[in-house]
Amino acid sequence: MNRLLSLSKVPVLTGFWRHYSVPTTKMFIDGEFVESKAKSWIELHNPANNELVTRVPKCTEAEMNSAVDSCQTAFESWRKTTVLTRQSLMFELQRLIKRDMKKLAENITLEQGKTLADAHGDVMRGLQVVEHCCSITSLQLGETMPGIAKDMDTHTYRVPLGVTAGITPFNFPAMIPLWMFPLSLVCGNTMLLKPSERDPGACMLLMGLLQEAGFPKGVVNVIHGAQEAVTFICDNPQIRAISFVGSDRAGQYIYERGSKSGKRVQCNMGAKNHGVILPDANKAQTIQSLIGAAFGAAGQRCMALSTAILVGEARNWLPEIVARAKELRVGPGTEPGADLGPVISPEAKARTLSLVESGISEGADCVLDGRGLVVKGYEKGNFVGPTILTKVTPSMECYREEIFGPVLLCLEADTLEDAIQLINSNPYGNGTAIFTNSGAAARKFTEEIDVGQVGVNVPIPVPLPMFSFTGSRGSFRGDQNFYGKHGVHFYTQLKTVTQLWRSEDAVTSASATAMPVMR
Numbered sequence: 353m354n355r356l357l358s359l360s361k362v363p364v365l366t367g368f369w370r371h372y373s374v375p376t377t378k379m380f381i382d383g384e385f386v387e388s389k390a391k392s393w394i395e396l397h398n399p400a401n402n403e404l405v406t407r408v409p410k411c412t413e414a415e416m417n418s419a420v421d422s423c424q425t426a427f428e429s430w431r432k433t434t435v436l437t438r439q440s441l442m443f444e445l446q447r448l449i450k451r452d453m454k455k456l457a458e459n460i461t462l463e464q465g466k467t468l469a470d471a472h473g474d475v476m477r478g479l480q481v482v483e484h485c486c487s488i489t490s491l492q493l494g495e496t497m498p499g500i501a502k503d504m505d506t507h508t509y510r511v512p513l514g515v516t517a518g519i520t521p522f523n524f525p526a527m528i529p530l531w532m533f534p535l536s537l538v539c540g541n542t543m544l545l546k547p548s549e550r551d552p553g554a555c556m557l558l559m560g561l562l563q564e565a566g567f568p569k570g571v572v573n574v575i576h577g578a579q580e581a582v583t584f585i586c587d588n589p590q591i592r593a594i595s596f597v598g599s600d601r602a603g604q605y606i607y608e609r610g611s612k613s614g615k616r617v618q619c620n621m622g623a624k625n626h627g628v629i630l631p632d633a634n635k636a637q638t639i640q641s642l643i644g645a646a647f648g649a650a651g652q653r654c655m656a657l658s659t660a661i662l663v664g665e666a667r668n669w670l671p672e673i674v675a676r677a678k679e680l681r682v683g684p685g686t687e688p689g690a691d692l693g694p695v696i697s698p699e700a701k702a703r704t705l706s707l708v709e710s711g712i713s714e715g716a717d718c719v720l721d722g723r724g725l726v727v728k729g730y731e732k733g734n735f736v737g738p739t740i741l742t743k744v745t746p747s748m749e750c751y752r753e754e755i756f757g758p759v760l761l762c763l764e765a766d767t768l769e770d771a772i773q774l775i776n777s778n779p780y781g782n783g784t785a786i787f788t789n790s791g792a793a794a795r796k797f798t799e800e801i802d803v804g805q806v807g808v809n810v811p812i813p814v815p816l817p818m819f820s821f822t823g824s825r826g827s828f829r830g831d832q833n834f835y836g837k838h839g840v841h842f843y844t845q846l847k848t849v850t851q852l853w854r855s856e857d858a859v860t861s862a863s864a865t866a867m868p869v870m871r
């Protein structure tokens with residue numbers, strides 16, 4: 353059994369007491385895994401069979417306060433550690449994540465449902481951020497200018513903010529916490545994390561690795577809960593900055609409330625990513641890419657390519673797109689060979705089905721229908737088979753809403769200009785891709801498209817951590833993006849020191865009252 357979960361001693365397995373035989377997810381406070389005294393708990397079910405996995409506390413006010421206090425106390429000494437100490441701890445964390453990759457991936461599949469191969473990818477993309485953090489010795493360099501006036505020099509340093517907070521979504525239980533706490537820590541901050549209450553297990557395993565790597569106690573504290581915990585973070589005066597990834601609703605709330613209380617806030621939010629398919633594209637390669645990016649992770653990726661725009665003759669590719677999607681194998685993430693697993697919850701399944709239904713009732717054709725899919729042996733799982741709607745128009749609800757399920761919407765356009773206009777009219781700006789063999793068409797697209805992350809023959813253009821994650825418009829609020837150079841800027845503030853060191857005999861006798869111009 354997971355060492356971060358514990359069975360209570362109560363042996364009775366029925367009625368009220370049945371709950372107490374289920375493991376609980378701990379908090380991570382001041383370097384220790386601690387049982388919450390919460391009165392209210394959230395049940396976490398395995399999405400493949402809906403069996404109860406653990407109970408996640410809605411932490412009490414006192415617990416949340418003690419977590420922030422621990423971050424604040426730890427900050428006082430952590431900020432004074434040398435950059436080489438922070439770097440070497442990060443190297444150790446990187447080694448341990450690699451060692452426990454399988455364990456982390458298994459936990460993700462258990463709690464989130466994605467396939468084991470995809471769960472490895474989840475950890476891997478987070479690990480790459482940790483690896484990038486290991487180059488903090490050059491990332492956090494400041495600027496200097498000697499001799500800006502006689503005997504006077506100016507230095508600008510990037511200094512940490514203090515206590516930062518991270519609020520994460522369910523769909524990447526390892527990667528997204530890893531976008532946040534390693535970079536915050538390596539810049540000299542501490543962090544209060546509130547992972548998704550729907551799958552906090554991977555985050556807790558990462559805390560075990562942080563402890564094993566030798567990070568001082570209190571540099572990261574983890575609390576659990578839902579909206580109340582988020583509101584606590586937005587309002588707490590000790591917290592200086594909030595990193596959030598999740599839905600529009602929560603992101604807007606956090607941005608408004610956190611900014612209002614004087615915090616720096618970065619929010620990555622929802623998406624509707626379009627793939628434009630030109631008829632000159634490499635057909636086989638394009639269809640493979642589209643299908644993988646639309647249905648991988650059961651469509652539960654913020655960069656899922658959920659909307660295809662078939663331009664001109666490319667509309668004739670539909671039968672092959674459908675045929676390829678039909679070949680995908682749906683099953684529990686633990687099943688070798690499964691291409692996609694279940695969606696996160698029965699509610700997410702019901703919402704997906706209802707958006708498909710709304711599309712059909714508004715005039716779309718359902719050319720591949722995965723709504724009735726039952727996986728043998730996993731009849732209670734939240735499975736939806738790959739589903740494709742054609743004849744979709746921008747006014748339909750299924751187009752306006754982010755579905756976040758294994759549903760591909762197909763629209764048609766006569767020209768590339770029409771496709772660009774369609775995408776630029778959509779409020780989201782997370783990601784988009786064009787498939788073509790024409791350099792001129794690709795160049796026109798990349799230049800005119802108003803979306804923050806663009807792929808050319810690359811279906812999911814998520815930048816590696818030496819760059820930043822640059823979703824734009826409705827998909828982002830804030831002005832410094834996640835990870836890369838912008839991530840370092842988010843977690844640091846500038847301090848500029850101007851120094852005059854003049855020998856005794858050069859000291860002037862008169863006081864200057866006019867504004868110094870330093871010439």
Ligand code: NAD
Nearest residue numbers: 520521522547548578579582598599602620621622623654
């Ligand atoms: P969610 O907003 O429901 O949850 C995210 C976090 O916010 C959780 O920790 C949750 O406890 C908290 N939360 C939920 N509702 C809240 C509310 N009303 N007020 C305050 N806090 C609240 O998101 P999710 O369903 O876990 O994740 C899926 C969403 O995240 C999708 O919209 C997806 O596009 C988005 N996402 C975006 C990116 C990106 O980088 N743009 C990456 C991953 C996921």
